[in-house]
Amino acid sequence: LGSKIVPSKCCAKVREMETQERILQKPLIDFHGIDEELVQKMVYDALVWSSLHGLVVGDKSVQRSGKVPGVGLVHAPFALLPMAFPESQWNLACEVAPIFNELIDRVSLDGKFLQDALSRTKKVDAFTSGLLDIHSKMLEINKKEEIRLGLHRSDYMLDEQTKLLLQIELNTISASFPGLGCRVSELHRSLLNYHGEHIGLDPRRIPGNTSVDKFAEALAKAWTEHNRPRALVMVVVQPEECNMYDQHWLCAALKDRHNVTTIRKTLAEIDKEGEILPDGTLLVGGQEISVVYFRAGYAPTDYPSEAEWRARLLMEQSSAVKCPSISYHLAGTKKIQQELAKPNMLERFLENKEDISKLQKCFAGLWSLEDSDIIKKAIERPELFVMKPQREGGGNNFYGDDVRTNLVRLQKEGTQEDAAYILMQRIFPTVSPTILVREGICHKDHAISELGVYGAYLRNKEKVIVNEQCGYLMRTKVSSSNEGGVAAGFAVLDSIYLS
Numbered sequence: 001l002g003s004k005i006v007p008s009k010c011c012a013k014v015r016e017m018e019t020q021e022r023i024l025q026k027p028l029i030d031f032h033g034i035d036e037e038l039v040q041k042m043v044y045d046a047l048v049w050s051s052l053h054g055l056v057v058g059d060k061s062v063q064r065s066g067k068v069p070g071v072g073l074v075h076a077p078f079a080l081l082p083m084a085f086p087e088s089q090w091n092l093a094c095e096v097a098p099i100f101n102e103l104i105d106r107v108s109l110d111g112k113f114l115q116d117a118l119s120r121t122k123k124v125d126a127f128t129s130g131l132l133d134i135h136s137k138m139l140e141i142n143k144k145e146e147i148r149l150g151l152h153r154s155d156y157m158l159d160e161q162t163k164l165l166l167q168i169e170l171n172t173i174s175a176s177f178p179g180l181g182c183r184v185s186e187l188h189r190s191l192l193n194y195h196g197e198h199i200g201l202d203p204r205r206i207p208g209n210t211s212v213d214k215f216a217e218a219l220a221k222a223w224t225e226h227n228r229p230r231a232l233v234m235v236v237v238q239p240e241e242c243n244m245y246d247q248h249w250l251c252a253a254l255k256d257r258h259n260v261t262t263i264r265k266t267l268a269e270i271d272k273e274g275e276i277l278p279d280g281t282l283l284v285g286g287q288e289i290s291v292v293y294f295r296a297g298y299a300p301t302d303y304p305s306e307a308e309w310r311a312r313l314l315m316e317q318s319s320a321v322k323c324p325s326i327s328y329h330l331a332g333t334k335k336i337q338q339e340l341a342k343p344n345m346l347e348r349f350l351e352n353k354e355d356i357s358k359l360q361k362c363f364a365g366l367w368s369l370e371d372s373d374i375i376k377k378a379i380e381r382p383e384l385f386v387m388k389p390q391r392e393g394g395g396n397n398f399y400g401d402d403v404r405t406n407l408v409r410l411q412k413e414g415t416q417e418d419a420a421y422i423l424m425q426r427i428f429p430t431v432s433p434t435i436l437v438r439e440g441i442c443h444k445d446h447a448i449s450e451l452g453v454y455g456a457y458l459r460n461k462e463k464v465i466v467n468e469q470c471g472y473l474m475r476t477k478v479s480s481s482n483e484g485g486v487a488a489g490f491a492v493l494d495s496i497y498l499s
Ligand code: ADP
Pocket: 155, 168, 169, 364, 386, 388, 391, 392, 393, 394, 395, 396, 397, 424, 425, 426, 427, 428, 450, 482, 483, 484, 485
């Protein structure tokens, strides 16, 4: 690939904006203009740094790399240098983190709202229906979650034309990369400490990133609130996980800083080994669990049989703290995101007018497919929309012509299947020259970025114990790719350089 620039095929608008940008303002730092010898030196230093500091993932080409730690490691894909990001927008993203946390908590308590908003989706989406069934069962037995823990990541893109910070989605389950995200900030700071002067960059303009420590602290505090000294934190994992080191960073912080022990179990193992005592205590393999932290269970493929669903229900019925509870999980679905963006909806859940208006400003256009005017518009101009099902983990959305094809198909069929999707305004961030490093090879390309801001929320009954912004993750992907996704192989981990 080398420095070949892949032409942006997503739409002419991006390119048009890109040219405008070049004429009006040169990029803050033209990474492609950096002397090639220096680039190669920095790439080498970065590869060494990543290997020495655990900025690593399992190498998919090595058979046991997703199962056995220490086998088949490769550095995580990263951007060589941090991406410029306006300080005011960064501050805004940090400011809204605790408000979004509070919103999720309030929404999670309104069982009827969740059930009603997802009732049409339930009929056509077996996975969401499975989650809603567990939720209904909890409503029936009037299950109360007194200790509630949320470890979230709210993702944003900066719309180039309007300069607005627009939310892509808020992840309430399995928000990934709290462990590796802060490593990337450290990597960039280390590179700038050595080479920053040559390229005119100041390492102090990379914001501190404490995601792993803050998440570990919130987990430890939840464990403390649960108050069972011998109990463990259980990480629910997929049978094979190439991103295990991200998770291990968190478990190591829990152990080292808080002396809390974790175990890793798959849903199938939990089904085999799990039981609930009459007082609600969750035991897995005979060991008491006080906090269940999900890094699996967000996708239909995580539930290949009834056993996995039984395990999910078992945990939900127990008195262990669930991160997330079934209500938090549902509150993070795209359908609920779309419902919350309707006029006057936030007022149902939040009181503070300023808070409400701050959140509303982050909402992009979001529509249900029941809206026939929007369907018409999206069929005419599909490049301006993204069509999303109720799925997590990347690679599930439709773009461009696929939006049109699917909308036309749904219209023709006239079934209820439209309820599986929402439509979202497509956001067009600034395209910047970037240097991406993957498998030890550096590529120069044009890229767009998505900022994720972590947030932790912990409460016990009326007492809010934690509600804060917890660091960030920038993901940068070549502008010709619709989705990106670090694990999927299009995006790289990145950090930010305040401009
Ligand atoms: P998931 O839960 O699978 O991560 P997302 O809503 O985050 O679903 O979509 C996946 C990816 O698709 C995002 O990371 C982003 O790159 C792209 N994307 C999603 N929504 C938009 C949008 N409105 N405009 C532009 N790109 C989007």
